[in-house]
Amino acid sequence: MSKRLINPEELYDGAAFGMSQATVETELGLVFVSGQVDWNHQYETTEDSIGGQARKALDNLKIALTAAGSSVEQLLQVRVYIRGEVGEHLETLAPILSGFLGDSRPSVTGIGVASLASPSLLIEVEAVASVRQVVG
Template structure:
């Protein structure tokens, strides 16, 4: 496999964790985007709500897509991990997700989990896309 790691400087440095923010398979043109969270360069969250962290994670997803020469329109699959019961948040998340995805409408899976990358992290979003 011929692959290229993507690590935009706007996102936190994943190298201490042994990961890249995204990896492009240059043969298939697929982009695998690591779980995006509301973290700054010091691995701290800036939002305290699921809604706020979802918006920040989507902003970081957009940064990773841009750096990988992809876009929201090229998203194929998205997984959203929510700390707690997903059903408690679906009505407030639906408009945020619908606005971000627009007409792209990728395959989407929502998963409620007990924990994420840090105790303050409430949302994590990973994706697969195609390069332009």
């Protein structure tokens, strides 16, 4: 196995947590993106609503994918962790996710959780993508 660590300057430094923002398995051509949240460089949220935090987490996901040599179009799997009941937030989140994912249409799983990395976080998004161009 050969891996490349991805830690874009635009995202918070995960070293204190022993993590990288993403890891590329170079032989298989896969990128594994750590859960992206609405955190700035001081580990603080910038949005109070689930919609605002979702947009910020997805922006951060795109930054990590780009730094890894991938893109939204190359997403294979997305997991969305939501504080509380997923169904209570679908009306807000479905259009945001659909707009972000576009025609990519990866597998998506929504998971309701009791807590995330900090009490102010409402949503976290992790993903697996290809770093090779998808054909046909």
